[in-house]
Amino acid sequence: MAAPMELSCWGGDWGLPSLHPESLTVMAYAKFSGAPLTVNTINKSWRTPKGDLPVLVSEDIVISQPAKILNFLRKQKYNADYDLSAKQGADTLAYIALLEEKLLPALLHTFWIEAENYCSVTKPWFASRIAFPLSLYLPGKMSREALNRILLTKGGPPLYSLTEVEAQIYRDAKECLNLLSKRLGTSQFFFGDTPTTLDAFVFGFLAPIYKVCFPRVHLQEHLKQLPNLCRFCDDILTCYFRLTVSGHSPAGQDTADANLQKLTQLVNKESNLIEKMDDNLRKSPQHPPRKLTTLKLAAGGEESSPMSRLSP
Numbered sequence: 219m220a221a222p223m224e225l226s227c228w229g230g231d232w233g234l235p236s237l238h239p240e241s242l243t244v245m246a247y248a249k250f251s252g253a254p255l256t257v258n259t260i261n262k263s264w265r266t267p268k269g270d271l272p273v274l275v276s277e278d279i280v281i282s283q284p285a286k287i288l289n290f291l292r293k294q295k296y297n298a299d300y301d302l303s304a305k306q307g308a309d310t311l312a313y314i315a316l317l318e319e320k321l322l323p324a325l326l327h328t329f330w331i332e333a334e335n336y337c338s339v340t341k342p343w344f345a346s347r348i349a350f351p352l353s354l355y356l357p358g359k360m361s362r363e364a365l366n367r368i369l370l371t372k373g374g375p376p377l378y379s380l381t382e383v384e385a386q387i388y389r390d391a392k393e394c395l396n397l398l399s400k401r402l403g404t405s406q407f408f409f410g411d412t413p414t415t416l417d418a419f420v421f422g423f424l425a426p427i428y429k430v431c432f433p434r435v436h437l438q439e440h441l442k443q444l445p446n447l448c449r450f451c452d453d454i455l456t457c458y459f460r461l462t463v464s465g466h467s468p469a470g471q472d473t474a475d476a477n478l479q480k481l482t483q484l485v486n487k488e489s490n491l492i493e494k495m496d497d498n499l500r501k502s503p504q505h506p507p508r509k510l511t512t513l514k515l516a517a518g519g520e521e522s523s524p525m526s527r528l529s530p
Contacts, residue, residue, distance in 0.1 A: 238271060298412075298413065313420075
């Protein structure tokens with residue numbers, strides 16, 4: 219019997235199982251390969267993450283970073299790339315390198331550097347999942363790390379100012395999206411009808427851009443002009459995470475409908491009970507209203523009561 223495997227990762231919103239690209243990548247690969255992961259999302263009741271997420275724990279083995287986690291799953295016989303040829307395997311590595319070089323900087327900028335997005339969406343969302351007082355510190359640390367990562371790869375000559383860097387990373391990201399759209403074409407997945415590692419990485423990078431409701435949607439607007447990539451994300455959410463385009467699982471919707479029906483029945487029952495009580499009150503003998511005892515005032519016009527003595 220295989221050892222149990224637990225994945226700690228950031229949770230989801232806006233119809234996504236996770237907002238975190240690396241967490242999404244691992245979660246998608248586990249679905250594609252059939253790996254039985256127990257997913258634990260970070261929230262206030264969990265230990266605040268001290269390292270990079272996602273983190274996979276299997277017995278006494280602790281692994282972080284998506285590539286290392288995926289390699290571990292393959293060694294456990296959960297291989298989504300089993301049917302790929304050598305050339306397709308090489309193409310997978312090339313496209314993943316393209317994603318990390320061209321698309322990741324713009325994704326980091328959209329979430330963590332763009333001031334309006336960060337202040338109104340990213341920072342409050344992540345802070346709400348982290349226990350106080352680290353919630354006041356960790357989002358800012360993640361933002362600084364994102365900026366350092368961008369400048370480390372894109373901040374050298376001839377790009378010296380942040381404005382020049384921003385313009386370049388969005389040009390690169392749009393070029394990358396166009397290449398991905400052309401490579402996918404009309405296929406369901408990048409290598410035919412079965413999802414692989416490349417599909418997991420592309421989904422992990424694209425889905426947050428596609429789904430999260432940011433005030434500044436520069437890159438999202440371009441992605442939505444590539445319908446095959448949007449359909450690709452929607453199909454994975456529907457087929458593998460059982461999420462509809464609106465972000466609700468069919469089972470969850472059934473539960474919500476059942477709860478609404480029970481609530482309606484309860485309201486109707488309470489309404490009938492109130493009407494019956496009202497009829498009984500009207501038929502009961504009427505008594506004159508009870509007079510209230512006049513309160514005596516102490517000297518100075520204050521009420522001589524315990525409450526008045528407790529007032530400052």
